[in-house]
Amino acid sequence: MAATIAGVFKPEVQNLIINSKILLVGSGGIGCEVLKNLVMLGFCNIEVIDLDTIEVSNLNRQFLFNKESVGKPKSHVAKTSVLKFNPNVNITSHFGDITDNKYGVAFFNKFKLVINALDNKKARSHVNRMCLSCEIPLIESGTMGYQGQVEFILKGVSMCFECNARSEPKSYPMCTIRNTPREPIHCIIWAKYLFSQLFGNSDEDVSMEQKEEVEGGYEKLSARNWAIKNEYNPKKLFKKIFFDDIIYLLGMSHLYEGRIIKPVLLDESLLEQEYCEYNHVPDNKILTLEQSISMFSDSVTAIKEKLGESNAECLTWDKDDDNFMSFVVSCSNIRSAIFNIPFKSYFDIKSMAGNIIPAIATANAMVAGQIVIHALRILQKKYDRCQNVFLRSMPNHKGGLLVKDKDVLKPNPKCNVCISDGEILLVTDTHKFTIRQLEELVLKKKLNMVAPDVQIDDRVIISSDADDEVNMYDLTLLEAGLKDRSTFEVDDGLQSFIIKIKVHHQEKYEEEEPDFEIFNNMNEFNAANEINKYMELNENDDDCVIEEKTVDSSGSGVCVNNEDIKEAVMVSKKEVTEEISNEEGTEEISNKEGTEEISNEEGTEEISNKEGIEEISNKEGAKDITNGEGAEEILAIKRKAAEEIEDINDVKKSRVD
Amino acid sequence: MASKMLKNGDAELTVEERKVYDRQIRLWGYEGQNKLKSLKVLLIGMQGLGAEIAKNLILSGVHSITLKDHTSVSILDRCSQFLIPRDSEERNRAKASLSAAQKLNPNVKVIADTVPIEENVDNFITMYDVVIATECSLSTYKRLSELCRKANIMIFIADVYGLFGYFYQDVNFTHPLYSEIFPNNAQIDTITLAKKPPQAYYLTSALLKFQSDSNRKPNPDTSEEDIEELKSIIHLQMNSSSDQKSTAIDLFEEYYGELFCELSPTTSILGAMVSQTAINTVMNKPVSNFNVFFYDHVKHEGTFYLL
Ligand SMILES: [Zn+2]
Numbered sequence: 001m002a003a004t005i006a007g008v009f010k011p012e013v014q015n016l017i018i019n020s021k022i023l024l025v026g027s028g029g030i031g032c033e034v035l036k037n038l039v040m041l042g043f044c045n046i047e048v049i050d051l052d053t054i055e056v057s058n059l060n061r062q063f064l065f066n067k068e069s070v071g072k073p074k075s076h077v078a079k080t081s082v083l084k085f086n087p088n089v090n091i092t093s094h095f096g097d098i099t100d101n102k103y104g105v106a107f108f109n110k111f112k113l114v115i116n117a118l119d120n121k122k123a124r125s126h127v128n129r130m131c132l133s134c135e136i137p138l139i140e141s142g143t144m145g146y147q148g149q150v151e152f153i154l155k156g157v158s159m160c161f162e163c164n165a166r167s168e169p170k171s172y173p174m175c176t177i178r179n180t181p182r183e184p185i186h187c188i189i190w191a192k193y194l195f196s197q198l199f200g201n202s203d204e205d206v207s208m209e210q211k212e213e214v215e216g217g218y219e220k221l222s223a224r225n226w227a228i229k230n231e232y233n234p235k236k237l238f239k240k241i242f243f244d245d246i247i248y249l250l251g252m253s254h255l256y257e258g259r260i261i262k263p264v265l266l267d268e269s270l271l272e273q274e275y276c277e278y279n280h281v282p283d284n285k286i287l288t289l290e291q292s293i294s295m296f297s298d299s300v301t302a303i304k305e306k307l308g309e310s311n312a313e314c315l316t317w318d319k320d321d322d323n324f325m326s327f328v329v330s331c332s333n334i335r336s337a338i339f340n341i342p343f344k345s346y347f348d349i350k351s352m353a354g355n356i357i358p359a360i361a362t363a364n365a366m367v368a369g370q371i372v373i374h375a376l377r378i379l380q381k382k383y384d385r386c387q388n389v390f391l392r393s394m395p396n397h398k399g400g401l402l403v404k405d406k407d408v409l410k411p412n413p414k415c416n417v418c419i420s421d422g423e424i425l426l427v428t429d430t431h432k433f434t435i436r437q438l439e440e441l442v443l444k445k446k447l448n449m450v451a452p453d454v455q456i457d458d459r460v461i462i463s464s465d466a467d468d469e470v471n472m473y474d475l476t477l478l479e480a481g482l483k484d485r486s487t488f489e490v491d492d493g494l495q496s497f498i499i500k501i502k503v504h505h506q507e508k509y510e511e512e513e514p515d516f517e518i519f520n521n522m523n524e525f526n527a528a529n530e531i532n533k534y535m536e537l538n539e540n541d542d543d544c545v546i547e548e549k550t551v552d553s554s555g556s557g558v559c560v561n562n563e564d565i566k567e568a569v570m571v572s573k574k575e576v577t578e579e580i581s582n583e584e585g586t587e588e589i590s591n592k593e594g595t596e597e598i599s600n601e602e603g604t605e606e607i608s609n610k611e612g613i614e615e616i617s618n619k620e621g622a623k624d625i626t627n628g629e630g631a632e633e634i635l636a637i638k639r640k641a642a643e644e645i646e647d648i649n650d651v652k653k654s655r656v657d
Numbered sequence: 658m659a660s661k662m663l664k665n666g667d668a669e670l671t672v673e674e675r676k677v678y679d680r681q682i683r684l685w686g687y688e689g690q691n692k693l694k695s696l697k698v699l700l701i702g703m704q705g706l707g708a709e710i711a712k713n714l715i716l717s718g719v720h721s722i723t724l725k726d727h728t729s730v731s732i733l734d735r736c737s738q739f740l741i742p743r744d745s746e747e748r749n750r751a752k753a754s755l756s757a758a759q760k761l762n763p764n765v766k767v768i769a770d771t772v773p774i775e776e777n778v779d780n781f782i783t784m785y786d787v788v789i790a791t792e793c794s795l796s797t798y799k800r801l802s803e804l805c806r807k808a809n810i811m812i813f814i815a816d817v818y819g820l821f822g823y824f825y826q827d828v829n830f831t832h833p834l835y836s837e838i839f840p841n842n843a844q845i846d847t848i849t850l851a852k853k854p855p856q857a858y859y860l861t862s863a864l865l866k867f868q869s870d871s872n873r874k875p876n877p878d879t880s881e882e883d884i885e886e887l888k889s890i891i892h893l894q895m896n897s898s899s900d901q902k903s904t905a906i907d908l909f910e911e912y913y914g915e916l917f918c919e920l921s922p923t924t925s926i927l928g929a930m931v932s933q934t935a936i937n938t939v940m941n942k943p944v945s946n947f948n949v950f951f952y953d954h955v956k957h958e959g960t961f962y963l964l
Contacts, residue, residue, distance in 0.1 A: 002736040007877030008819075008917050033925060040705075040737050040921035057679045060716055063761055085739050145684050146933070284687060351683055358684035361716045362929035362936070365709065366959075369925030373820065373957055376922075385957065395961045399947050401930070402959030 001086055003042025014042075016379040021045040021110055025098050025127055026117035027078040028052065029359055030141055032064045033368030034117055039082045039089055041372060047111070049094035049103070050075040061361035099126045099450045101494050108134045113375055116140045117368075119357075121166065125417075125448035126495060128153060128161035132418050133496035137378045139371050145358045146393035148367040152374055152386035152408065155418060162448075163412035174513065178206055179249060180261045184336060184344045188353050191331035192317055194241070195324065198227050199303055201314045207241055208248050232304040234297035239271055242334055263338045283346040287330075289337050296330035299323050319354030328353050366391050370402065383408060414520065416499055423487065423500040425525055428477070428516035429508040435461060435480050436473040437515060446518060447499070449492040456481050456488050464493065477503060669694060674764055678718055689940045690718065696939055698722040699782065701774055701801075702791035703750040705737025705919035706817045709928025710789055711758050711767075712740070717936060721766035723785070724758060726751040726792075727773040733877075736918040737817075779804055787935055788812045795841055795869050802827060802835035811938055815931050816864075818874060819916040820954035822927035823861045828938045832948040838964045839865055845894045854964060856908060857951035863890040864916070877917040884913045911955045926952050930959060 002008045003017035022043055024034055027050040038046055052074050054065045064081035065074070073095035083091065096103070099122065108114070108130050116138060118124050124140065131138040131153065138153040140161055153160050176182070177190050196202035207223035221229060223240070230236045246263050249255060256262040270293060278291035287295065302323040307315055317324050325346065332353075333343045350356065370389050377385040387404040395401045416422040426442060439462050443452040451464035461480055463470045472480050482488060484505035491498045504525065508515070519525040669691050670678070682690050696719040700711055703726040714722055730738075730745045730753050740754040751769040759767045774781075774790075774797055782788050782804055790801055790812070798814050805812035806827060814835055815824035825835050845854075845862060867887055868874055875883040888909075895906055930952070934944055947961035 002918060002920055005733065005736065005877055005918070007880040008736065008920070010914050013914075036739055037921040037925050040735075040739055056676045059677045059762075060679075060681050060718070063712055063716055066760060067763075084742065086735075087743065347683075356680070356683060359680040360684060360933075361713050362933035365713060365925045365929035366933075369922040369927075369929070370957065372922040372925075373954060377957075385955070387957070389957060394942075395944060395947060399961035399963075400958065401950070401961060402926070402952070402957070404956075404958060 001040060001042035001044075013376065013380065017042045017376075018044060020112040020379055021047070022375070023108070023111040023114045024048040024117060025114065025123070026050055026119070027064075027074045027093075028058065028117065028119065029061050029361075029364040030117035030143060030368050030371070031074075032062045032078055033365045034115055034371055035064070035078055035082050036085065037368055037372040038375075039085050039091075044086075044089040046089065047092040047094065048075050048078060049096060049098050050078075051095070051097045061359055061364055063361065098123055101451060103130075104494055105130070105134055105496070108136060111136055113378055114138045115371055115375065117371075118142075122448050124161055126450055129417060129448075129492075129495035129497050131155075132160055139374050139378070141367050141371055143359065143363045143367050143391070146360070146363055146391075148363050148391040150367055150370045150374055150389045152378065152383070152388065154378075154383070156411065157383055157408065158386070159409040159411055160415060160418035162417040163409075163415040174204065179255055180259070181335065181339050181341060182261055184332065184341055184349075185352055187332035187335040187339070187341060188328060188344075188349055190335060191328040192353060194331055195315075195317050195327055197223055198232075198237075199307055199315045200317060208245050210240060210244070232300055232307075234300040235271070237300055238293065238296060241331070242266060242338065243268075243271070246338055261339065264340065266334075266338060283350075284348075286343045286345050287333065289334065292330045292333045292337075292343075295326050296334060299326035299330060303327060319350055319356070325350055325353070363391060366402065416520075417497065421498055421500070422520070423502055425504055425519040425521060426501050426516060427504045427506050427519065427525060430477040430483055430503060430505045432508060433477050433516060434473065435475050435477070438462070438477065439473070442501075442516060442518070443490060447490075449490070449495065449497065451492050451494040453491045453493065454488060456486075461488075462490075671764075674718065677762075677764075681717065685936075685940055692939050693718050693720075693936065695720050696787065697785045698935075699725060699785040699788045700791075701725045701789065701793060703738070703740075703754050704734060704792050705739075705921065705924040706791045706815060706822070706928050707750075708738045708740045708754060708758075709924045710791070710815075710932050711754065712761060713929055713932035714935070715758060715761045715765045715767060717932070718762065719765055721768065722758075723768045723770050724751040724754055725770040725772070725774060727771050728792075733918050737921040737924045738919075739921075774801070780808075782810055783808050785810065787939070789931060789935065790814050791816055795836075795839070795865060798825075798839075799834075799836040806830055806834060811935070813931050813935060815927060817919040817923050817927055818864050819918060820920050820923045821857075821860065821864075821912065821916055822923045822952045822954075823857065824927060824931050824934075824950050826934060826938075826944070826948055826950070828934075828943045829945050832963065838949060841865055841869055843890075843893055855951065855960070855962060856905075857953050857960075858949075858962070858964065859891060859894060860909065860912060861951065863887055863894060866890050866894075875916050880917060884916075887913065887916070915954060923952055923954060926959065 003014050008014075009017065020043065022038060022045065024031055024038070024046060027035060027048050031048065031050065035046070035048060050073070053071055054062070054069050054074055054077060056067075056070055058065060059067065062074070064078045069077045073093075075093040075095050079091045079093040083089065094103075114127060114131050114136055116124055116127050118127070119142075128138065128140070132155045135155050138161075140151040140153055142149055151161075152158050172186060172189060176186055177193065181187050181190065190206055193202065193204050193206040197205055197207055202224075205223065209220045209222055210226040211218045212221045212226055212229060226240070227237060243265065246265055249263060250265075266289075270289070273290055273293060275297075276288070276290040276294045278287050278295055281287055281291065303315065306323065315324075317328075319325060329346045329349045332349060335341075336343055344352070370391075374386055374389075377383070387406070387408055389402055389404045392401050392403065396403065411418050413419055414422070416424060439452065443449045443462070452462055453460075453464050454462040459481070460468060460470050461472050477483070482503050484503060487500055487502045489498060489500050504522075517525075517528075519528065670687070675682070678690055698714055698719055698721065700707055700714075700722055703711070703724050707724070707726070711722060711724060726749065728750055729747050730741055730750055732746065734741055734750070738750075738754070740757040741750065742753065742757070745753040749769075749771050751771055755767060755769040759765075774793065782801070788801060788805055788810055790798060791814075793801070793814075801812060802814065802825075809830060811826070811828045813824055813826050816822065825838065827834070839862060841862075843866070845859065864875070864887070867883070867890055871886070875887065891909055892906060930950060934950075937943060944961060947963050949964050950959065950961050952959045
């Protein structure tokens with residue numbers, strides 16, 4: 001181990017390595033590499049925590065695992081593997097969730113440094129708050145495909161994870177999903193909802209109620225009950241979902257009046273079509289409509305069987321279940337045929353439906369190497385050597401592949417998490433919004449709290465203590481005493497995070513989305529309203545697109561991110577529409593990179609370079625389809641950083657030249 | 658019955674490989690994965706950097722990789738050579754790495770080769786699609802660079818010094834040969850170089866000069882003397898170069914303390930950088946307008962240059 005060999009490091013650095021206790025949160029792609037680097041360098045007090053078990057698809061990069069370890073806890077296996085590098089290190093592995101209250105302040109205080117190698121925003125925010133409250137330096141990291149980043153976080157010294165709003169998962173208006181799909185992703189999300197409605201636990205219906213003959217007349221059955229009554233007969237289901245439901249939609253005349261998007265009924269001969277073999281088609285090739293219908297039929301039969309065997313009332317959709325995937329693939333493509341949308345392959349639909357983020361060993365290794373270089377600088381307290389670093393997929397015109405911010409970024413003075421005990425504005429309908437929604441959607445999901453407590457005038461409204469018998473959940477805000485303009489305080493004891501919330505009542509119509517919005521203050525709220533008015537004035541036929549009044553793909557309502565609104569002012573309507581109609585969210589980034597490269601002036605070589613980069617960008621664009629969490633937010637950071645770095649370079653360049 | 662969608666986008670991959678490589682196939686497609694599956698790699702030098710390159714390429718699913726090293730395991734391998742088990746001192750490095758390397762991916766053919774590259778005939782390299790060399794002498798690098806140029810085989814030459822590292826690549830056979838960029842002279846003649854070289858270039862040149870004068874890399878046992886020696890080489894090189902001022906010599910102070918052994922953070926970064934650049938080249942996405950990469954551990958930047 002490097003630090004135990006005299007002369008490799010100066011004695012003071014040697015001591016820091018040997019004596020500093022490190023917490024590594026996550027032992028997946030980045031975590032495995034970090035653990036190896038730490039142990040080889042000579043760190044000998046390490047705790048590692050991960051809540052995941054090993055999967056086959058991890059093995060192309062998580063090199064501390066192999067086939068025999070599939071199914072076992074990542075943290076324990078990672079520990080066993082690195083102990084072979086050096087049996088004398090003291091590693092404690094935890095198979096658990098870092099947001100669990102047993103990992104409180106006392107736990108965090110044991111460490112000199114915390115390293116995040118996580119894949120979700122909630123845990124990242126939580127560790128961020130724990131480290132801020134304990135004043136422990138934190139290294140935050142992430143990768144996506146060829147790209148990645150390393151960030152240094154220390155209270156009062158640098159920006160925290162939450163100093164700038166990170167982009168929310170991409171989400172789609174429910175009316176688009178139900179009535180006016182324009183892109184494959186709309187049909188894919190619809191198909192996942194359909195799965196939940198028919199086989200799972202659904203909170204969003206996409207298939208209509210159906211009249212059914214009963215003794216002495218008709219009764220209206222939910223799609224689920226109708227399907228059960230008909231024993232999930234594939235033919236009947238096919239007719240109901242892809243004919244009857246569409247006829248119903250077409251019957252709602254206002255829905256498609258004067259619109260380009262309009263469903264067209266399929267040929268009725270398909271109802272009686274012969275079985276059409278599709279098993280020979282590779283998963284990256286597109287099936288015909290006839291093959292899709294056979295696939296639908298097969299998948300329904302198989303899922304019905306599974307439902308019968310499982311004794312469970314409900315199945316949970318899982319991208320790794322081939323039949324569940326086949327159901328979504330066939331349903332989304334059949335729906336695409338109805339709405340004149342291009343088909344997608346099984347392979348691509350799995351990426352989109354499963355929010356799969358592409359991942360490779362090399363990007364993780366580069367990020368992990370930089371994390372440990374940062375760790376050395378942080379322990380040496382050389383904070384001026386800890387600028388955030390970004391790994392690009394291809395070198396920029398200056399050759400930069402691992403590029404960094406010019407300076408360590410100062411905390412955002414308006415940050416509600418690391419600086420101010422601020423007040424935020426909650427805009428919602430106090431007559432409808434419930435305390436349960438307040439806790440689940442606002443405090444936990446939006447504000448990433450894990451153990452919030454709320455008291456109003458000594459009355460406990462929300463308690464993090466399971467022993468407290470509080471039952472206010474079904475009350476509306478108003479019934480609980482939270483009316484327009486009242487202010488209350490939320491305290492997350494675990495995160496030492498306190499925030500004041502001011503309520504602003506705004507009447508919402510039935511089904512109007514979102515259920516709530518959060519703003520930093522009244523001015524921001526007013527500005528957002530101005531934008532909405534502007535958007536409404538400029539509305540074209542393509543309604544309910546611009547506002548992004550959203551339902552995310554997992555099914556629960558999420559508010560509009562106020563950052564998005566601010567950004568929306570900057571771009572013209574046209575651009576907004578373009579961005580949204582852009583098939584695969586991330587492409588704009590690739591294009592941006594492409595453009596940078598093109599605009600550099602290095603003569604002929606450029607052309608080949610440009611081609612090369614476009615090729616890659618397109619490929620990335622095509623594969624990196626995610627409405628999932630991690631990826632989007634990483635990309636958002638990356639995009640911002642890449643722009644900034646380019647700006648700096650360009651300024652420099654123009655000065656020098 | 659249950660749907661049996663063929664999960665292989667291409668018959669060349671087994672179902673099991675398809676599952677293991679899923680997350681990267683979603684990045685570079687079946688086409689890319691198949692190109693990797695036919696790639697034969699020669700990797701010379703199995704110290705820390707070699708271990709990283711081996712790990713990344715084996716995980717990615719190349720056809721085969723030959724781990725070539727005629728030297729014995731030393732205590733210094735413990736700084737970053739994670740493929741060699743404990744208590745392997747005096748075993749051959751390639752052989753000692755073989756078992757752990759093979760375990761990373763049973764689908765890849767991993768071979769240990771203990772013959773010194775100096776003893777191989779010139780056309781030895783033509784058995785491979787890509788040659789990656791680390792921890793060789795400068796004369797060997799020079800020879801390999803020339804041989805690969807002649808045979809149109811892409812080559813990467815890489816070394817790590819403590820937390821500092823660099824690599825040279827020749828992938829489109831148009832830019833200068835290795836020895837034209839690192840001629841190993843006592844004085845640096847910037848005129849022969851295409852562009853004004855970065856600070857990291859001077860550091861690399863000095864380290865190479867040290868290595869060829871002393872027949873070894875700087876060593877932790879003799880760290881103080883070695884630093885003095887390096888300083889004097891840099892002095893000489895800087896003073897003689899036409900466009901550098903001697904005050905620039907101070908800029909190197911922060912680097913000297915961290916140039917010993919191959920240290921894991923940088924073998925991790927550089928090993929991945931070499932591996933990914935090779936993979937990209939195989940997939941027809943070469944970094945074609947640059948030929949040298951430096952990882953500067955003080956500025957923590959990784960940058961390509963055309964020299
Ligand atoms: Zn902050």
